[in-house]
Amino acid sequence: MTLINLRNFGATLGAPLFANLNLTVDAGDRLGIVAANGRGKTTLLNCIAGKLEPTTGDITRARGLRVGYVEQYVPANLLDVSFYDAVLRVLPKEQIASESWRVDVTLDSLAVPAEMRERTLAQLSGGWQRLAMLARVWVTEPDVLMLDEPTNHLDLAKIALLEDWLNALPRDVSVMIASHDRAFLDxxxxxxxxxxxxxxxxxxxxxxxxxxxxDEADASEERRYQKDMKTAQQLRKQAAKLYNLGVNSGSDLLTVKTKQLKARAERLEDAARPGYQERSAGAIKLANRGTQAKILVTLEDASVETPDGTLLFKTGRRWICxxxxxxxxxxxxxxxxxxVEMIRSAIADQxxxxxxxATPSLVLGYSDQSLSNLGQDDTPLGVVTRLFELGEQRARTLLAGAGMNIEMQGRPVGRLSGGQKARLAMLVLRLTNPNFYLLDEPTNHLDIDGQEALEGELMESEASCLLVSHDRSFVRSVGNRFWLIDRKRLVEVDSPEEFFEAARTQG
Structure with a gap:
């Protein structure tokens, strides 16, 4: 049964995002929506939810269709409300007294602990806030559930819980998911x-x-394009030869043939379409100045503790090479x-x-998950010129290469999108020209193209790094050693897969 039908659908917000989209969503579909940052995923969901009108095209919804949309952010008016009450308030007033049990069933399905239900949303981690927004929508029993970047702020255990929860939904419920998390989409x-x-x-x-x-379809389209353009070029060469022969001989037949060949070449050129090339959201490049040192960091059974002195784990004797x-x-x-913070301090001050x-020759490239090294009131141009000895024109050129136009370069960092901030942070890392990277959740806010670019840069530059990430695809692609914190000890393991599976069991 078709629940949603889009015909010649398009949206323009300042610039065209997408056009001529034809899409049906049937009962039971689990549809992943993939696009680069700022290319229209959230706009599409907003149009389907009825929050925005499309620029072109039509949308048809099944009669009585209930659409539930889980957006990325928590409304400010809910921050002082408890987890439980934030969900309860979604029910119609006349149902609250008799059907509050539906809230308990929903929270039980998401494994929300009893003590968590009484905390205000402002007191919760970003991951629990995301699950609260999901619960608010699911309790309304939608026919179509739409999720916008649902794994943002979730740890591996909660991602596993969400995967299992989605896969256990009734088969007739449709789900639409805009996400950059490749393993989650799979x-x-x-x-x-x-x-x-x-x-x-x-x-x-x-x-x-x-x-x-x-990728194969795009490559095939490019091969077809190159073949057609080569054929058109050959036709034009033949037409030129025949034209010269016709002029010299005065043959009307050769003149006609010349026109026919030119017409065929023009038809081929008009119909030919090159293989798809993604409009870059900004290049990601890293640097590696290198070092003669073989051992970069030595851990002599360091104690890792909370600020109040509680032991979290001991490292044992380990080396980063x-x-x-x-x-x-x-x-x-x-x-x-x-x-990560302790190693950063040791590099800054031996x-x-x-x-x-840390070896004295280390030059650190550091980025944390909140991108705290980017002042929220500063501008991208201000960040780059403040941290590095660059002229304004050179700074603007580098920022443009990272995907920031003139207007963005003068905008406060706090007003940039997550993807724009992440690319600015990557540019700062590159200009630091380090020989060792400490990266805490570096793929947060990066689209899939950005994630793949970062993976390629880390491996091609042969960068040495210690990183923390919940992105399973990124971890599998980049890591060549794996340290696991297990029962208050740091141990080396051959692969991350047992840890991923344990997180799923925990979730």
Whole structure:
């Protein structure tokens, strides 16, 4: 049964986002929506939810269709409301007394602990806030559930919980998911929409298989284009020869043939379309100045503690060597970020942490998950010219290459999108010209193209790094060593897969 039908659908917000989109959503579809940052995913969901009108085209919804839309952000008027009451308030007033049990059933399905239900949303982590927004929508029993970047702020256990929850939904419920999390899309989708400015593509496949099919289709289109353009060029060369022969011989037949060849060449050129090229959201480039040192950081059984002195774990005797791309694994609260901060302090000041020693030649490239090194009131141009000895023109050129036009370059960082901030942070890392990277959740806010670019840069530049990430695809692609925080000890493991599976069991 078709629940939603889009015909010649398009949206323009300042610039065209997508056009000529034809899409049906049937009962039971699990549709992943993939596009680069700022290319229209949220706009499409808003149009389907009735919050925005499309610029062109029509939308038809099944009679009585209930659409539930889980947006990315928590409304300010809910921050002082308890988890439980935030969900309860969605029910019609006349149902609250008799059907409050539906809230309990929903929160039980999402494994929300009893003590968590009484906390205000402002007191919750970003992950629990996301689940609260999901619960508010699900309790209304929608026929179509739409999720916008649902894994943002979720740890691996909650991502696993969300995957299992989505896969256990009634089969007639449709789900539409806009996400940059490749492993998540593979786990929960059975169709994939690649949203493009023109000629969006839909495959009845989960993300990775759909992406392979799309890449092959784009490559085939490019091969066809190159072949057609080569044929058109040959036709024009033949037409030129015949024209010269016709002029010299005065043959009307050769003149006619010349016109026919030119017409064929023009038809080929007009019909030919090059293979799809994604409009870049901004290049990601990294640098590696190198070092002669083989051992970059030595951990002499360092104690990693909370600010009040509670032991989280001990590192044992470990080394970070040149060429290592170490992924630090562990549950939320295990102390991953704390260890990253200790290593950062040891690199900045060799005497800051007694049990951690860094080689004096290290130049650190550091980025945390909140991008705190970017002043929220500063501008991208101000950040780059303040931190580095660059002239304004050179700074503007670099920022443009990172995807920021003149208007964005003068906008306060706090008003940039998450993707724009992430690309600015990557530019700052590149200009630092480090030989060792400490990266805490570096793929937060990056679209899939950005994630793949960062993966390629880390490997091609042979950068040494220690990183923390909940992005399973990124971890699998980049890591060549894996440290796991387990029962208050830091241990080395061969692969992240057992940890991922344990997180799923925990979730």
């Amino acid at each position: 786990a929960v989708s059975n169709r994939t929409l690649f949203l493009r400015q023109e000629q969006s593509q839909v495959y009845a496949l989960p993300y990775s298989r759909a992406r392979a099919a799309l 040149q060429g290592d791309r170490i992924v630090l694994l562990g549950a939320n609260g295990a102390g991953k970020t704390r260890l 005497f800051a942490v007694e049990a951690i020693k």
